[in-house]
Amino acid sequence: MIKIDQNLCKGCDICTEFCRKNVYEPSKTLNRKGVYLPVPVNIEECKKCNLCAILCPDLAITVEEDHE
Amino acid sequence: MSNKPKVSGFMNYLRKERIPTIFCAGCGNGTVINTFFNAMEMAELSLDNISMVSGIGCSSRIPGYIKCDSLHTTHGRPIAFATGVKLGNPDMDVVVFTGDGDAAAIGGNHLIHAARRNLDLTVICVNNSIYGMTGGQISPTSPKGSFASTTPYGALEAPFDLAKLVSGAGATYVSRWTTVHPLPLSNAIKKGLQNKGFSFIEVISQCPTYFGRKNRMRSAVEMMKYMKTHSVVKKKAKKMSEEELEGKIILGDFVNRNWPEFSEMLCEQVNEKSEKGLIDAIKSAYKTDL
Amino acid sequence: MNITRFFIQGNEACARGAIKAGCKFFAGYPITPSTEVAEDAAIILPKEGGTFIQMEDEISALGAVIGAAWAGVKGMTATSGPGFSLMQEHIGYAAMTETPLVIVDVQRGSPSTAQPTMASQSDMMQARWGSHGDYEIIALVPSSVQECFDFTVEAFNLAEKYRVPVIVLSDEIIGHMREKINIPDKVEIIARKMPEEGPETFLPYKAEPDGVSPMPPFGAGYKIHVTGLTHDERGYPDASNPETHTKLVKRLCNKILNHRGELTRVKELYTEDADIIVVSYGAPSRSAITAVKNAREKGIKAGHIKLEIVWPFPEEIIRSAAQQASDIIVAEMNLGQMVYEVERVVKSDAEVSLLPKIGGQIHRPEEFLEMIYKCQK
Numbered sequence: 053m054i055k056i057d058q059n060l061c062k063g064c065d066i067c068t069e070f071c072r073k074n075v076y077e078p079s080k081t082l083n084r085k086g087v088y089l090p091v092p093v094n095i096e097e098c099k100k101c102n103l104c105a106i107l108c109p110d111l112a113i114t115v116e117e118d119h120e
Numbered sequence: 121m122s123n124k125p126k127v128s129g130f131m132n133y134l135r136k137e138r139i140p141t142i143f144c145a146g147c148g149n150g151t152v153i154n155t156f157f158n159a160m161e162m163a164e165l166s167l168d169n170i171s172m173v174s175g176i177g178c179s180s181r182i183p184g185y186i187k188c189d190s191l192h193t194t195h196g197r198p199i200a201f202a203t204g205v206k207l208g209n210p211d212m213d214v215v216v217f218t219g220d221g222d223a224a225a226i227g228g229n230h231l232i233h234a235a236r237r238n239l240d241l242t243v244i245c246v247n248n249s250i251y252g253m254t255g256g257q258i259s260p261t262s263p264k265g266s267f268a269s270t271t272p273y274g275a276l277e278a279p280f281d282l283a284k285l286v287s288g289a290g291a292t293y294v295s296r297w298t299t300v301h302p303l304p305l306s307n308a309i310k311k312g313l314q315n316k317g318f319s320f321i322e323v324i325s326q327c328p329t330y331f332g333r334k335n336r337m338r339s340a341v342e343m344m345k346y347m348k349t350h351s352v353v354k355k356k357a358k359k360m361s362e363e364e365l366e367g368k369i370i371l372g373d374f375v376n377r378n379w380p381e382f383s384e385m386l387c388e389q390v391n392e393k394s395e396k397g398l399i400d401a402i403k404s405a406y407k408t409d410l
Numbered sequence: 411m412n413i414t415r416f417f418i419q420g421n422e423a424c425a426r427g428a429i430k431a432g433c434k435f436f437a438g439y440p441i442t443p444s445t446e447v448a449e450d451a452a453i454i455l456p457k458e459g460g461t462f463i464q465m466e467d468e469i470s471a472l473g474a475v476i477g478a479a480w481a482g483v484k485g486m487t488a489t490s491g492p493g494f495s496l497m498q499e500h501i502g503y504a505a506m507t508e509t510p511l512v513i514v515d516v517q518r519g520s521p522s523t524a525q526p527t528m529a530s531q532s533d534m535m536q537a538r539w540g541s542h543g544d545y546e547i548i549a550l551v552p553s554s555v556q557e558c559f560d561f562t563v564e565a566f567n568l569a570e571k572y573r574v575p576v577i578v579l580s581d582e583i584i585g586h587m588r589e590k591i592n593i594p595d596k597v598e599i600i601a602r603k604m605p606e607e608g609p610e611t612f613l614p615y616k617a618e619p620d621g622v623s624p625m626p627p628f629g630a631g632y633k634i635h636v637t638g639l640t641h642d643e644r645g646y647p648d649a650s651n652p653e654t655h656t657k658l659v660k661r662l663c664n665k666i667l668n669h670r671g672e673l674t675r676v677k678e679l680y681t682e683d684a685d686i687i688v689v690s691y692g693a694p695s696r697s698a699i700t701a702v703k704n705a706r707e708k709g710i711k712a713g714h715i716k717l718e719i720v721w722p723f724p725e726e727i728i729r730s731a732a733q734q735a736s737d738i739i740v741a742e743m744n745l746g747q748m749v750y751e752v753e754r755v756v757k758s759d760a761e762v763s764l765l766p767k768i769g770g771q772i773h774r775p776e777e778f779l780e781m782i783y784k785c786q787k
Contacts, residue, residue, distance in 0.1 A: 065340070102127050109151050
């Protein structure tokens with residue numbers, strides 16, 4: 053599970069561009085704060101390396117471990 | 121990845137009521153905050169014992185968002201204040217957040233003197249080569265030829281190599297990374313926190329709003345890609361010629377040495393000269409019987 | 411209580427007063443004529459379990475003292491004119507963040523580097539208005555070596571009580587003069603207040619009714635934010651809010667101004683029936699008192715007011731003096747600074763004349779007498 057905090061994300065695209073597995077795509081529409089949020093479209097590719105989360109300048113991304 | 125950061129817990133280290141931050145979209149400061157928390161966990165330190173001191177500028181706003189004792193001081197002087205905090209209570213872990221303008225221009229003297237003393241501070245200098253808070257003026261680390269609101273026709277001055285400057289001044293741990301290298305950067309901050317002495321971590325960071333816009337790099341992503349393609353680790357750089365290194369950012373540890381630390385020597389001297397010793401002075405402002 | 415007599419300089423007396431008052435940290439930078447304060451502190455402090463550091467300039471010296479204060483240690487620095495100028499930004503920072511500390515300014519001939527080894531009283535207004543903005547500080551002016559000791563002790567206590575920077579405005583004459591003084595074993599010490607509330611509910615900048623908040627040290631679990639920006643009761647920046655700013659800055663000023671009564675300290679001589687009152691402070695008071703006594707011997711109803719706390723200015727004392735006397739003579743070792751305060755308070759109640767002196771020398775008693783005769787006519 054990847055959670056994007058709508059209130060914190062400023063839409064800088066760093067996660068989208070630097071994810072090694074191309075998990076994210078920018079959304080097609082602006083949210084109410086005027087931001088194109090990243091959408092984890094290829095979630096099945098995610099290796100949970102947390103690179104996006106540590107790069108995110110706004111602490112907007114939470115990558116949750118799968119509980120089996 | 122074995123040293124995978126547990127970023128989800130970092131939110132608990134923040135003054136939640138103060139976020140979102142004032143930083144522009146894509147500013148590197150937030151990434152530096154994350155790498156600091158990652159480093160702090162790796163070094164097994166706690167915000168209970170960390171005092172953060174900062175000057176004036178965008179990166180100096182970082183401690184204001186972190187739940188710890190924090191002193192947001194005057195422009196260029198955080199290291200002077202931090203010297204007082206450390207000597208006032210040598211048990212504290214004192215971390216300084218500063219920027220290139222703060223540390224290298226107005227505060228250059230304090231930077232080299234604290235390094236010379238080898239005082240146990242961890243100084244994290246977020247170097248974005250521009251004055252962001254005041255709207256994009258040239259800084260002492262801006263590359264020659266770069267544009268800023270005060271160099272509309274291009275900068276003529278040569279920039280400081282901060283890591284080299286601080287190494288030469290006597291720091292015992294000096295490292296340089298960029299915001300595109302969050303894991304080695306975390307590791308460098310960890311080493312800085314663990315080093316008993318003056319540690320200086322230079323983080324090359326992006327300011328898309330001012331540096332980027334004035335120097336034909338329109339987004340944070342574009343700037344970060346530039347940093348990625350233009351950086352060379354020290355080991356590799358050693359084998360390169362001066363021409364090949366032109367315009368490159370050299371990364372890695374510049375200095376890692378074990379020299380006597382100032383506050384420790386001072387404590388020893390005080391303990392030798394006095395009956396009570398320095399330990400008696402700690403938090404003595406709250407005592408009437410001295 | 412044991413009292414020991416010493417024959418020492420005013421500068422040394424400042425250092426010893428500081429240490430008796432609980433000072434455990436000194437950061438300084440050499441400058442004539444204040445250097446002996448630092449030198450004496452460098453010798454004594456380590457023996458008392460304190461730390462001394464010579465910084466790279468006066469800016470960092472005061473910065474380090476502020477840092478040490480937040481670490482939980484009482485600290486001071488000493489300087490003179492040019493160094494005092496460099497410290498102004500941090501005086502403002504200390505006022506804004508309510509950081510208790512003491513600065514000894516041993517005044518020398520000025521402006522600029524002017525007369526390093528000669529005395530003046532040229533920093534009186536700088537002590538009051540030197541940093542930018544509206545703020546209040548406390549300043550004491552010693553006129554003897556004993557007062558250097560006593561007033562430095564007092565300065566530390568006032569700094570803690572009101573959480574402000576307190577300035578001891580000494581001068582080259584008093585600083586370098588040697589006199590016999592009494593130093594007691596122990597002096598009364600005002601300790602810094604710890605909050606009674608726990609970290610969960612404590613608001614570091616929500617003042618108590620007297621306008622002053624308790625001040626927890628770093629490392630005590632309060633995790634407070636200290637900033638020179640306009641801040642709310644939590645200490646968080648709120649720099650664009652006119653209400654927050656007005657409330658904060660008014661409180662910073664009023665916590666001093668509302669305690670003017672307690673902060674009034676003068677010594678009066680023959681003022682009960684005086685027609686002519688000499689107002690002075692610091693070194694010139696010594697010759698002023700001789701002159702006033704001489705005038706009395708000649709049957710002239712002269713009196714003297716020695717200002718000991720100059721900031722906040724003792725308005726009430728000067729106002730009532732003006733209602734009684736016809737003439738007020740203000741003597742100072744500058745071309746007129748405190749005279750503006752006297753004139754502001756006196757208005758047209760009495761004739762105010764200035765007896766200035768620059769060049770590094772103190773007024774001679776005859777100069778006072780001459781002025782007193784002039785006023786008589």
